[in-house]
Amino acid sequence: MRVALFATCVNDALFPTTAIATVRVLERLGVRVDFPAEQSCCGQPQYNTGYRRACEPLVHRTAKAFADYDHVVTPSGSCAAMVRDNYPRIGAKAAAEGRGTALADAAHALAPRVYELTEFLVDVLDVEDVGAYFPHSVTYHPSCHGLRVLGLGDRPLRLLRAVKGLELRELPGAEECCGFGGTFAVKNAAVSAAMAEDKLTNALGTDAQVLCGADNSCLLHLGGMLRRRGGTLRPLHLAEILASTEQDPWRAP
Amino acid sequence: MAGPVSGVFLGMPAFPQAAERAVRDERLRTNLRHATHTIRDKRARAVAELPDWAELRAAGKAIKDHTLRHLDRYLVQLEEAVTAAGGTVHWAADADEANRIVAGLVHATGEREVVKVKSMATQEIGLNEALAAEGITAYETDLAELIVQLGDDRPSHILVPAIHRNRAEIREIFAERMAAWGRPAPEGLTDAPAELAEAARLHLREKFLRARVAVSGANFMVAETGTLVVVESEGNGRMCLTLPDTLISVVGIEKVVPTWRDLEVFLQLLPRSSTAERMNPYTSLWTGSSAGDGPSDFHLVLLDNGRTAVLADQVGRQALRCIRCSACLNVCPVYERAGGHAYGSVYPGPIGAILTPQLRGTASPVDASLPYASSLCGACYEVCPVAIDIPEVLVHLRERVAAQGGHALERAAVAAAGYVLDHPALLTAAERLAGRTRALHPRRLPGPGRAWTDTRDLPEVPAEPFRDWWRKNRP
Numbered sequence: 001m002r003v004a005l006f007a008t009c010v011n012d013a014l015f016p017t018t019a020i021a022t023v024r025v026l027e028r029l030g031v032r033v034d035f036p037a038e039q040s041c042c043g044q045p046q047y048n049t050g051y052r053r054a055c056e057p058l059v060h061r062t063a064k065a066f067a068d069y070d071h072v073v074t075p076s077g078s079c080a081a082m083v084r085d086n087y088p089r090i091g092a093k094a095a096a097e098g099r100g101t102a103l104a105d106a107a108h109a110l111a112p113r114v115y116e117l118t119e120f121l122v123d124v125l126d127v128e129d130v131g132a133y134f135p136h137s138v139t140y141h142p143s144c145h146g147l148r149v150l151g152l153g154d155r156p157l158r159l160l161r162a163v164k165g166l167e168l169r170e171l172p173g174a175e176e177c178c179g180f181g182g183t184f185a186v187k188n189a190a191v192s193a194a195m196a197e198d199k200l201t202n203a204l205g206t207d208a209q210v211l212c213g214a215d216n217s218c219l220l221h222l223g224g225m226l227r228r229r230g231g232t233l234r235p236l237h238l239a240e241i242l243a244s245t246e247q248d249p250w251r252a253p
Numbered sequence: 254m255a256g257p258v259s260g261v262f263l264g265m266p267a268f269p270q271a272a273e274r275a276v277r278d279e280r281l282r283t284n285l286r287h288a289t290h291t292i293r294d295k296r297a298r299a300v301a302e303l304p305d306w307a308e309l310r311a312a313g314k315a316i317k318d319h320t321l322r323h324l325d326r327y328l329v330q331l332e333e334a335v336t337a338a339g340g341t342v343h344w345a346a347d348a349d350e351a352n353r354i355v356a357g358l359v360h361a362t363g364e365r366e367v368v369k370v371k372s373m374a375t376q377e378i379g380l381n382e383a384l385a386a387e388g389i390t391a392y393e394t395d396l397a398e399l400i401v402q403l404g405d406d407r408p409s410h411i412l413v414p415a416i417h418r419n420r421a422e423i424r425e426i427f428a429e430r431m432a433a434w435g436r437p438a439p440e441g442l443t444d445a446p447a448e449l450a451e452a453a454r455l456h457l458r459e460k461f462l463r464a465r466v467a468v469s470g471a472n473f474m475v476a477e478t479g480t481l482v483v484v485e486s487e488g489n490g491r492m493c494l495t496l497p498d499t500l501i502s503v504v505g506i507e508k509v510v511p512t513w514r515d516l517e518v519f520l521q522l523l524p525r526s527s528t529a530e531r532m533n534p535y536t537s538l539w540t541g542s543s544a545g546d547g548p549s550d551f552h553l554v555l556l557d558n559g560r561t562a563v564l565a566d567q568v569g570r571q572a573l574r575c576i577r578c579s580a581c582l583n584v585c586p587v588y589e590r591a592g593g594h595a596y597g598s599v600y601p602g603p604i605g606a607i608l609t610p611q612l613r614g615t616a617s618p619v620d621a622s623l624p625y626a627s628s629l630c631g632a633c634y635e636v637c638p639v640a641i642d643i644p645e646v647l648v649h650l651r652e653r654v655a656a657q658g659g660h661a662l663e664r665a666a667v668a669a670a671g672y673v674l675d676h677p678a679l680l681t682a683a684e685r686l687a688g689r690t691r692a693l694h695p696r697r698l699p700g701p702g703r704a705w706t707d708t709r710d711l712p713e714v715p716a717e718p719f720r721d722w723w724r725k726n727r728p
Binding site: 007009011012013014015016017019020023033035037038039040041043045046047048049050051052054055057058061089096144145148149175176177179180181182183184185186187188189190191192193194195196220221223224225227228 | 567628645651653710
């Protein structure tokens with residue numbers, strides 16, 4: 001099976017280990033992974049801040065980059081949600097504004113082929129045990145767009161429960177937003193920080209070693225606050241846990 | 254251009270500044286956290302009892318959409334039915350016109366005071382203040398509205414306007430302020446809920462028995478019969494709706510439903526979403542006026558006040574489906590921490606963030622900031638009983654704000670980023686530059702970046718971007 005990795009700009013620039021881990025997990029499961037280099041940003045920050053027209057070239061670019069693949073896999077719930085939920089909307093608005101249907105056609109052609117990593121593993125590859133080994137205690141924060149827009153449900157937890165050596169600890173108030181919200185974190189910094197404080201209080205209360213998520217943008221925000229505080233709780237993307245094996249275990253960098 | 258909705262909140266600071274103050278208020282945070290989490294959990298249990306909740310929700314959405322699409326027809330049908338039943342219908346294009354009509358009707362009775370049923374529409378138009386300017390005193394009779402009125406305060410929640418107050422604060426307000434408005438609070442009042450309720454009962458009873466004129470809103474208006482519906486928990490609304498001679502109801506035009514059958518859907522959706530009750534304790538319905546039974550003179554003031562402009566917006570119009578249940582407020586993590594006052598409107602929370610900027614426009618600092626008062630987490634959409642996609646409307650309104658200017662730096666940044674992101678060679682160069690200079694990166698940023706680094710460290714920039722790893726390892 002030939003699959004395109006949609007790494008996302010955040011992972012490409014700031015969290016390459018997550019993208020590498022995604023490649024390793026998929027390859028371990030027999031998937032041939034490509035990384036079309038024309039890919040860039042999905043346009044979510046611009047779109048969510050009110051600059052819809054500015055992300056139209058990125059809709060075209062993303063659709064073109066992945067045109068030849070039946071499956072496009074991304075280790076980000078919010079970028080997958082952007083493509084699946086908002087690209088068709090952006091296309092429809094362009095058409096309604098009398099600018100033709102090219103954007104809408106591109107959006108509709110791409111949207112159903114984009115999978116968030118846990119969806120692809122559980123629904124397409126039909127695996128829960130990916131052969132991972134991670135001998136640490138973990139608590140999981142389900143990011144909002146994965147949870148509510150994509151409806152990931154318990155897929156991430158099913159994958160985590162199948163990891164050898166991993167002790168899963170339930171996060172109280174798991175479904176509450178961490179306060180990131182893209183430019184919200186800057187435009188409403190006080191409320192954003194207050195939401196993160198409460199999320200971290202709940203995470204620290206579990207006494208887990210690792211705060212796992214499936215969206216590095218949320219972990220960037222929570223991790224930035226954790227580093228400012230000091231302490232041992234470590235944010236880590238789910239893909240890096242799934243990539244860890246007994247032969248090649250994850251090591252804190 | 255939407256007209257002025259209410260003068261009460263004019264001059265409010267933008268949401269982020271008001272919210273920052275609220276976040277630092279420990280007592281407010283505690284009150285709100287306790288109240289929203291309690292009602293949030295109760296609502297989830299009440300909704301889970303119904304196996305057909307998803308179908309009810311879809312039906313509620315469909316009925317509202319159908320009615321809004323044919324609003325012209327249903328409003329005329331409603332007017333005919335109300336008139337045939339002995340009522341009088343008035344049409345108010347904006348807040349000023351509605352206030353003038355109500356003041357004129359009260360003056361015509363010769364009375365100088367009115368009792369009020371809790372109503373969002375009359376708050377939206379600032380009716381109490383407008384009546385006061387005409388020498389007419391309006392007494393709020395909903396318990397929470399009474400607390401707000403006695404405390405010279407502003408409502409901070411649609412359903413529970415005094416949610417920001419705890420019972421110790423309420424005791425203080427009753428003890429100090431009731432005497433100025435009528436019957437004083439009993440001596441030695443404590444903050445036991447039963448004692449507070451009894452004090453309010455005694456204080457309000459004299460108003461109910463004396464009042465000759467009542468003012469209400471309505472939760473629903475049934476077009477086929479001209480019947481108005483008010484749902485409530487206390488029974489104080491029913492006192493106002495039955496005892497006075499004259500009843501004046503001010504109702505937004507979007508509150509109409511075609512038939513009684515449609516009520517069946519909403520009388521299930523609303524109580525479970527708002528108070529987590531299976532049925533509203535009091536559901537009052539009236540049709541025109543009847544001799545010897547309730548008010549003999551009934552006036553319905555149909556209020557536009559910006560609603561037809563909202564209806565013209567294909568994305569924004571879904572906000573008019575709102576049945577004012579407050580489920581979105583109770584589940585919202587931003588509302589929970591910022592409180593209702595930060596929204597600078599009688600409509601706070603997620604629904605306020607999409608309704609207020611549509612009704613009032615986005616010219617003022619607070620109105621322009623409201624579409625951004627959300628992390629777009631989507632919890633509001635999930636609980637909305639009429640499936641208003643609040644995040645979709647927020648982003649739609651952000652587009653309007655971004656287009657009106659005032660964010661020159663942000664626009665420039667978006668344009669520059671857009672260029673780099675659409676040119677992968679430039680993007681790779683930028684990523685590599687960041688990697689090579691990473692030892693020089695500061696921990697704290699100046700200027701707008703401070704909003705991030707005041708509370709959070711910046712991430713460590715990796716030595717090389719993923720693109721370069723791929724090129725080397727998967728040639």
